[in-house]
Amino acid sequence: MTISLNTLENIVRKAGDIALTHFKDLQNLEISQKSPRDFVTAADVAVEKFLKTTLFEHYPQYGFWGEESGKTENQSQRWIVDPIDGTHSFAKGQYFWSISVALEIEGQLIFGAVFAPALNDYYCAKKGDGAFKNGKKITVSGETDLGNAMIATGFACLRAYLEDNNLERFGRIAQRTTGQRRFGSAAMDLCLVADGQVDAFWEQELNLYDVAGGALIVLEAGGTLTDFKGNPGIFPKQILATNGGILDALLTLM
Numbered sequence: 001m002t003i004s005l006n007t008l009e010n011i012v013r014k015a016g017d018i019a020l021t022h023f024k025d026l027q028n029l030e031i032s033q034k035s036p037r038d039f040v041t042a043a044d045v046a047v048e049k050f051l052k053t054t055l056f057e058h059y060p061q062y063g064f065w066g067e068e069s070g071k072t073e074n075q076s077q078r079w080i081v082d083p084i085d086g087t088h089s090f091a092k093g094q095y096f097w098s099i100s101v102a103l104e105i106e107g108q109l110i111f112g113a114v115f116a117p118a119l120n121d122y123y124c125a126k127k128g129d130g131a132f133k134n135g136k137k138i139t140v141s142g143e144t145d146l147g148n149a150m151i152a153t154g155f156a157c158l159r160a161y162l163e164d165n166n167l168e169r170f171g172r173i174a175q176r177t178t179g180q181r182r183f184g185s186a187a188m189d190l191c192l193v194a195d196g197q198v199d200a201f202w203e204q205e206l207n208l209y210d211v212a213g214g215a216l217i218v219l220e221a222g223g224t225l226t227d228f229k230g231n232p233g234i235f236p237k238q239i240l241a242t243n244g245g246i247l248d249a250l251l252t253l254m
């Protein structure tokens with residue numbers, strides 16, 4: 001199996017150009033609702049179509065799973081794609097949205113890329129080779145005191161009408177940390193942990209395509225990925241990413 005990091009960066013950046021074309025012309029953007037509070041725009045569809053076609057041209061051996069078009073046949077070796085993570089932010093003209101692409105082979109993440117076109121920030125990781133932002137190696141923060149920590153979360157769970165809607169947990173953690181942020185793109189949130197811009201991120205009720213790319217980037221930057229009990233692994237319904245230094249203290253509050 002050989003993938004070219006340069007080829008993949010070019011493909012993902014071209015997908016970013018497609019998204020940006022729509023982003024610069026938001027007044028004419030077609031937006032429809034998949035379900036209450038769940039949007040899809042013409043940009044999501046165009047970016048996914050481009051990625052599906054282009055990745056298949058370069059790597060015909062791999063299947064594809066995208067948020068908007070679903071799964072192809074070969075799912076044991078597959079690309080996992082969120083064409084726009086943070087669609088609501090995108091449609092409002094805000095800058096925190098991203099394109100997330102991961103390659104998973106037999107359940108193992110091999111490659112992850114998260115590109116934020118409006119910020120021109122390209123994060124990527126290949127298993128065993130570290131994590132990079134715009135070509136420079138990145139690592140998680142060294143913070144060990146939860147009281148000094150800057151933490152991000154999201155509220156995808158508010159849409160699912162669950163009993164546990166994250167509000168209590170947010171209140172509990174917010175009172176014991178210095179900074180709290182809510183950016184609106186889980187893929188970006190994971191990259192911010194990887195880059196040390198925040199010390200941890202948690203969210204509930206996500207899907208694998210929201211987090212697959214960012215998950216490998218966190219791990220390759222030296223971070224931890226667990227569920228809310230501290231079991232290691234990628235749990236989109238209950239994901240906790242940290243710098244490692246505040247993991248134990250944060251787990252007591254989850």
Ligand code: 2AM
Pocket residue numbers: 037038082084085086087088154155156159184185186187205206207210
């Ligand atoms: P999206 O923009 O691709 O939908 C923000 O809290 C995060 O929640 C984003 O990663 C967003 O991804 C995700 N999200 C939004 N709606 C969701 C839904 N209905 N179910 C699961 N995740 C969702």
Ligand code: CA
Pocket residue numbers: 044067082083084085086087
């Ligand atoms: Ca999406």
